[in-house]
Amino acid sequence: MAVGLGPLPTLHPVPGFELGIASAGIKRPGRKDVVVMRCAEGSTVAGVFTLNAFCAAPVILAKKRVLGPVRYLLTNTGNANAGTGEPGLAAAAWTCAKLAELAGVDENAVLPFSTGVIGEPLPVEKIEAALPAALADLSEDNWAAAATGIMTTDTLPKGASRQFEHDGVTITVTGISKGAGMIKPNMATMLGYIATDAKVAQGVLQDLLRDAANKSFNRITIDGDTSTNDCCMLIATGKAGLPEITQASGPLFAALKQAVLDVSMELAQAIVRDGEGATKFVTVQVNGGATHQECLDVGYAVAHSPLIKTALFASDPNWGRILAAVGRAGVPKLDVSKIDVYLGEVCIASRGGRAASYTEDQGAAVMAREEIGIRIELGRGTCSETIWTTDLSHEYVKINAEYRT
Structure with missing residues (x-):
């Protein structure tokens, strides 16, 4: 769809x-x-x-x-x-x-x-x-x-x-x-x-x-x-x-x-x-990078994560998966205490942990949408990059499992 x-x-x-x-x-x-x-x-x-x-x-x-x-x-x-x-x-x-x-x-x-x-x-x-x-x-x-x-x-x-x-x-x-x-x-x-x-x-x-x-x-x-x-x-x-x-x-x-x-x-x-089996259109925006490349590295780490993509499909606001992806993106000397992460307009993580104002109901409301934004503020510089991706659904697996049949 x-x-x-x-x-x-x-x-x-x-x-x-x-x-x-x-x-x-x-x-x-x-x-x-x-x-x-x-x-x-x-x-x-x-x-x-x-x-x-x-x-x-x-x-x-x-x-x-x-x-x-x-x-x-x-x-x-x-x-x-x-x-x-x-x-x-x-x-x-x-x-x-x-x-x-x-x-x-x-x-x-x-x-x-x-x-x-x-x-x-x-x-x-x-x-x-x-x-x-x-x-x-x-x-x-x-x-x-x-x-x-x-x-x-x-x-x-x-x-x-x-x-x-x-x-x-x-x-x-x-x-x-x-x-x-x-x-x-x-x-x-x-x-x-x-x-x-x-x-x-x-x-x-x-x-x-x-x-x-x-x-x-x-x-x-x-x-x-x-x-x-x-x-x-x-x-x-x-x-x-x-x-x-x-x-x-x-x-x-x-x-x-x-x-x-x-x-x-x-x-x-x-x-x-129109991604194969896609049910969500996801914008991953990374701001405050020291270089454009590290913004892209963080953005793609999030956009390619099967754990994040399956959580998107399930409309599950499992924000810890986003933090994990940011942390393994390979950005040198990343100070997690300066990073803020937003799901839509909702701040889900700040200063290295769960945002004090965040509730699960807020996250679930954003994840229920067909179009979702994930915004990551790195707090390292002035560079920004935006990537567009999808969720990962049962239908994606079916399409590609049966592609030659």
Whole structure:
């Protein structure tokens, strides 16, 4: 059950970026599981990719090709093409070549993306058979259908869109993402695609995406697992008719940066809200750190703790588990007498122990909510970080126990 995640919002078309969806039946007959995206000629493309050493074959290929002229993105679900060695690389390249042949472009202008079961050969013939239908379906209005087409264990499609004006011209930023399990990105999300009609130099676009990912997709976790297939792409088609953004400064860049961050944040939080088996959406805020890294270390220690996550599922205000996680986060010379911990608006621990004003009824009332905040004041400095996570339910275990059946 997705927590606070409803139907897709309005996803504004991005001039110069088209999406087409078709069925290859990779994992289930009739399932629309192949998505082709076409970038207008002259578009710039940026990408961030998983740091998992066992990165999937499509990730290896996409990383090599992203700096060149990119015209098409090819995504399949149902098969990750990861842990497949040289045959997997050959399969990814083969599907790109087949799409390039049909589209009349160089095969290096096609980037592959895959998501699904790890360690199984990519069914290239099925994907090839679906390509003509996906190309025939290309449309700037197909964002919602594509958001559904890239899903795996997601229960709902995920999308976000923003528009702003500059010198009387409307600029659009629209994106979609997928992900519900194996979520602890170390670059971006499982799969994410964001496009804008602004014209942006590639280097500026890459820095913009990296910054947005670090503040959004790199601040979420469901189960602490970094996927082999994580990719997030940012495409700038340049069709808005404004001058090219060549520097990370000025009002146009600032407005675009905010729009990209807003879309990234909404997509990242949607992944958490749709976490496998999730019944709670949890914000872990760590303030007063000496460094940003120690804030992250504390935040992830709390967000990854199975004891805390199961207590969240049970709506049990077992605040001692939070203190234990903070204490083992590895922060050097941590003075527990300076730490305050809040559950929602309720102070549960202060000066190394239970807060004098705290009652179990107060904690239980907060834990009964679907959306819960855990705030930790370290009292060591001025740095802060925020992480979003979920509880850990029976359903999460069931989904992942039965994933391949």
